[in-house]
Amino acid sequence: MSVYYLDLLSALGINILLALSVYSPMATGQLSLGNAGFMAIGAYVSAILTVHLHLPLFPSLVTAGVIAGIFGILVGFPALRLRGVFLAMATLGFGEIVRNFFMNFLGHVTGGAYGFRGIGDTPISILWIWSWVVFFLIFFFFLSRSRLGLTMLATHDDDTVSELIGINIVRLKIGAFGLGAFVAGVAGGLHAHYYLYTEP
Numbered sequence: 262m263s264v265y266y267l268d269l270l271s272a273l274g275i276n277i278l279l280a281l282s283v284y285s286p287m288a289t290g291q292l293s294l295g296n297a298g299f300m301a302i303g304a305y306v307s308a309i310l311t312v313h314l315h316l317p318l319f320p321s322l323v324t325a326g327v328i329a330g331i332f333g334i335l336v337g338f339p340a341l342r343l344r345g346v347f348l349a350m351a352t353l354g355f356g357e358i359v360r361n362f363f364m365n366f367l368g369h370v371t372g373g374a375y376g377f378r379g380i381g382d383t384p385i386s387i388l389w390i391w392s393w394v395v396f397f398l399i400f401f402f403f404l405s406r407s408r409l410g411l412t413m414l415a416t417h418d419d420d421t422v423s424e425l426i427g428i429n430i431v432r433l434k435i436g437a438f439g440l441g442a443f444v445a446g447v448a449g450g451l452h453a454h455y456y457l458y459t460e461p
Contacts, residue, residue, distance in 0.1 A: 289434045295353060296442070304453040306329070308459060310324060336442070381457055384457055
């Protein structure tokens with residue numbers, strides 16, 4: 262397979278992961294446009310862990326996903342009070358905050374506007390990316406058919422009725438934000454280690 266098609270399939274896999282990260286909050290009726298911010302957190306955290314702390318790739322990706330997930334939970338709390346276009350605008354603003362943070366406040370570590378260079382010697386293989394894609398596709402397939410998936414669907418359709426029948430919609434929506442952010446963080450880490458460079 263040519264380098265062009267390898268690059269195309271790798272970018273496709275990373276973007277599938279980013280789309281899956283948007284699916285998670287949308288399954289509970291929340292439109293999040295800040296997943297690029299969570300992806301940036303994952304990219305920079307995994308790059309810092311592998312370059313500066315010399316951690317192996319897999320624990321770096323998982324750690325980056327967990328940290329992005331924590332930020333997703335933190336964003337999920339104020340997001341509960343917003344709906345529709347207001348929620349979309351707020352999460353889009355979060356993405357801009359993350360971009361400016363890595364560009365201006367951590368510039369000495371991340372390279373600022375010039376970007377984070379030298380993330381390893383060789384890019385990760387396409388197998389790394391598509392292994393994560395297959396894992397998350399299977400995970401979301403079974404999630405959508407589980408009891409939890411049905412409660413997410415019920416919350417998406419009508420959160421007031423869902424709350425009346427005993428569903429904890431606060432915990433569910435915050436968890437969905439955290440899960441989506443985790444997937445986006447892993448996608449960001451894969452992006453950084455495939456291209457060996459990332460910038461705000």
